[in-house]
Every structure is written in C-alpha cells, then in structure tokens.
Amino acid sequence: MKSITTKNAIVHFNSKVYSELSSYIKSSKPSKIFILVDTNTHEYCLPKFLSQLESEDIVVEVMEMPEGEDHKTIDICTGVWEALSEYEADRKSLLINLGGGVVTDLGGFVASTYMRGIDYINVPTSLLAMVDASVGGKTGVDLGVLKNQIGIISEGSMVLIDTSYLETLPPNHMVSGYAEMLKHGLIFDKGYWENLVNFENMDISELDKLIYDSVIIKNTIVSQDIKEQGLRKTLNFGHTLGHAIESYFLGNADKTPLLHGEAIAIGMVLESYLSTKVCGLSTDEFKKIKEGILKTFSKVNIEKRDQDVIIDFLKHDKKNSHGKVNFVLLESIGKPKIDCEANNDLILEAFKDYNS
Template structure:
C-alpha cells in the first residue's frame, strides 16, 4: 500500500515499515534507540520487531510499562522520563513506541516533553492505535479517570502500520478499534460506513484496505486542521458522551471497565439519537446507524444513577468553552455538525432510547 504523508510525518505499511525505519536509522544515526512497550507487547510484539530492526552499533534500551488505560498517568511518564535520564538519552536519541493507544499516547507525550522534545516513532500494534491513536499527533495522559486531560499535539517522525501485529490481539480489542472505523464512516464517508456494516460480503484479506481507508479519512481531517480549531472537531463524534462513560466505568469499583471503543460505540448511539432532535437526522438513518453499531457492540446497562454521574462528567470535555458542553452531531451519514448545544433533558431521552 502507498505511504500516506501527514503534515510532519509519513505513515508506512507492512514490509515498507521496516525498510523505511532502518533507512531512517542509517541516515539520521540517532545517539541511542529507546523502545517503549507494555507488558503485552513486550511478550508478543517486541521479539518480532527486534528481528527486523537494523540498529547497527547503536545501543537499544527497552522500557516496559504496565498495560491498560489505568496506567496512562503522569506517574508512569515520570518513570519513563527517569529511565531516559538514567540511560543518558540526549536530544539526538529516538523513542519508538511499540504498542496500542496507551503506549503511543503516553510515549508521544514523554518524547515531546523530555529535554523539550526528542524524536519519536509510533509502531501501533492494536487496531485502535492503527486507525486512530497513532495518527495526528495527539499525545497525552489521563488526569485521574478524566481522559486525555494532559497532553500536547506533536507528530512523530514515522508511523509504521504492520497489520500482522493484529494476529496477537484479543477479539475484544479488535472490536474496540472497529468503533473508530465506524465513526470515520459516519462523519466522512457514507460508502465506507456501508462497507463496514456489511462485512459479511468481505473476508480477512480486505482488512488491510479498510484500515488504510480509515487512516486516509483521519489524515485528511487532521492535515487540514492540525490544532483542532474547526474541522478536526468532527473526530470527536461519539466521544463527548463516550469519554464520560469510559471515565465513569473506570473510576467505579462496582463497574466493569469498558474499552475505549466499547464506550465510544455507546456514545455514538446516544449522539445519533441527539442528532435527530438537534440536527434533523432522519429517523430512518437513526435506525440504520443503531442497527449497524449493534451488529458488533453489545448493549451495556446504564441506570438512572449512572446517567446523572455521566452527565456531570461532561463538564470536563475538552471541546467545552465558557462552561458550555458542545457536541459533534450528524445532519446525515457523512455530514457532521460541530459545536452543537444539547440540554440535559435531551441527553436523558437519549439514554432512554439506548435502554429500549
């Protein structure tokens, strides 16, 4: 597949990943190479990656963090910064983030702030990271249970998408990443949405092309608006309520935490309903979208008490301004509208729609 150029980086695919990465190392001669992994990618992805990495006489240090969203914290960043310092990382060092969205988000933030910025490269190993987290330069960590409150927009040098890493991924993680692909269809390309919701007509050999198309869509959006002043906001469809739901389930011991895509799928269903009330989305498309999402994602019980706390968490959404919560909604499939204001009463209606 042809590489994709972003504002400051290039996305390479499969075997080309290693050709370009090794060329980068030979040409730029970094002082040291650091590889950030989590406990899962250390075991399942690192050996294969190291087999194909040609570092010559450049020293490689591997740094391992715990896996999971609950470790996407400043405390973990501090540990990685201290490790970089201990191993004498300098401004000519490079950090390779080998992992899912937690690793690429946190690793990108660490690299962007260590010594005021060193080069980093993302090698996403999950479907979510391939189609979303590793592309576009959003780096950062959570503040307690609040998603991505601390961070910076700064692209890495290379994104390397080797889809063979997906062979190591549990089914629920594949499903989680699929939510972002569905979102790309809903906000940008109705034909792509239709393809994704009729996967029975496809086979596994089509997956690479679908991933490629998803990255193309995201790249078109972020290259036109890298700092999220306008169009890039559309990528938040499903995330206003989705992030609040994810945070709520993460911080409550009596709840089973949801993967990012599982929470976003709920958010997309809720925000699709809101779209019928605020933006004139047709009830026919509401039914089409609901059916398309529920083909893949099971419903989750959210009671009235849960709803109240989730609505309270909306105040922390990063799109807000002047204390007003702003949503991305749909006028039609492929036609999003930003900066929509929605009442709490309508949100409660949306939860009722989801429940029933």
C-alpha cells in the first residue's frame, strides 16, 4: 500500500512499517527511545515490535500504563513525565506509542508537552486507533469522565499501521473501531458506507483496503482544516451525544462502561434521527442508517432518567460555542452539515425512537 502523507507526518502500512522506522531512526539519531505500552499491548504486541525494532545500539526503555479509558488521565501523564525525567530523556529522545487510542492520545500529549515537545511515533494496535485516534494530531486526556477535555493538536513524525496486530484484539474492540469507519462513510462517501454496511458479505482479506480508505478519508478532511475551524468538525458526527453517553456510562457505578465505538454507534443513530427533523435527511436513508448500525451494535437500554443526565453532559462538549450545543448532522448520506442546533425535546424524541 502506498504511504499517505499528512500535513506534517506520514502514514506507512504493513510491509513498509519496520523498514521505514529503521530508516527514520538512522537519520534522526534519537538520544534514547522510549516505548509506551499498556498492560495488554505489553503482553501481546511488544514482543513482536521489539523483534522488528532496529535501534542502532540506542538505549530503549519501556514504560507501561494501565489499560482502559478510565486511565486516560493527567495523573497517568504525570507518571509518564516523571519516568521520562528519571530515565534522563532529553529533547532528542523519541517516544513510540504502541497501543490503542488511549495510548496514542495520552502518549502524543505527553510527548508534545515534555520539555515543550519531543518527537513521537504512533504504532496503533486497535482498529479504532488505526482508522481514527492515531491519525490527525489530536492528543489529550479526559477530565474526570469528560472526554478529551485537556489536549493539543500536534502530529507525530509517523504513524505505522501493521494490521497483524488486529489478531490480538477481542471481537468487541474490533466492532468498536468499525463504528468510526461507518462514520467516515456517512460523512464523506456513500459508496464506502454501502461497502462497510454489507461487510458480512465481504472477504475478511478486504479489511486492509477498507482501513486504508478510512485513513484516506480522515486525512483528506484533516489536511484541509487541521485546527477544526470548519470541515474537520464533520468528523464529530455521532460524537456530541456519543461522548455524552460514553461519559455517563463511564462515571455511573450502576452502568457497564461502553467502548468508544459502542457509544458513538448510539450517537450516530440518535443524530441521524435529529437529521431528519433539522436537515431534511430522508426517512428512507435514516432507516438504512439505523438498521445498518443496529445489525452490528446491540441496543443499549437508556432510560428516561439516564437521558436527562446525558443531555446535561452536552454542555461540556468541545464543539459548543456561545452557550449553544452544536451538532454535526446529515442532509443525506455522505453530505454532512456542521453547527446545527436541536432542542432537548427533539433529543428526547430521538431517544424514544432509538428505544422503540
């Protein structure tokens, strides 16, 4: 697969990954190499990665963080910053983030702020990180249960996508990443959406091409609007309500936390319903979207008392402006509209439709 050039970095795939990493290390000559993993990638991914790493006699240190969204915090960042300092990392050090979206988000933030910035490389090991989290330069951590409230946009030097790491993923994490791929189709390419939504009829060998196409879509959008002033906002389709749902389930002891993609899938169904009322999305297309998503993602019971709290979470959404909650909605599949408003009654109506 041909490498994809982003605004300030480059994305390499499969056969090119380790040779390009080796070339980068030879040319940049980092003083030390640090590898950030979580509990799972330490066990399942690190041995393979180290066997392929040509470090040119450079000292390599491994740092491990706990796995899971609830550890995507400033406290964990502090631990990583302190470890970097203890191991005498300097401004010529290189941080390699080997993991899913939590590792790439947090690791990118740590690298971008340690000594005002050191080089970093993302090596995504989950489907979600390959198609979304590791590409585009968004780094950061959560503030309590509020998603991605602290962070900066800062691209690493490279993204290295080796799809063989997907063999280490449990099925629910594969499905979680699939949600972001569906989103790319809904906001950008109807044909891509139709290919994905009929994925059960396709050969699994086609997954690499679908991942590649998803990265192309995201890069096409991000490269035109790196700071999210306009077009890049479309990537937030499903995320206004999806993030609120994810935060609510993460912070409620009575609920089982949802994976990011599971929450975003619900958000996309809800925001597609809003689209029929606000942007003229046809009933036929809404039905196709709802059925296409729900044949893969099981419905989650969201009661009325849950809905009220979830709506209250919307006031913390990063897309808000001047006290207004802004949604990305759809005029049709492949044609999004940014900065849309929907009142609480309409949102409750969307929940009623989802539960029906």
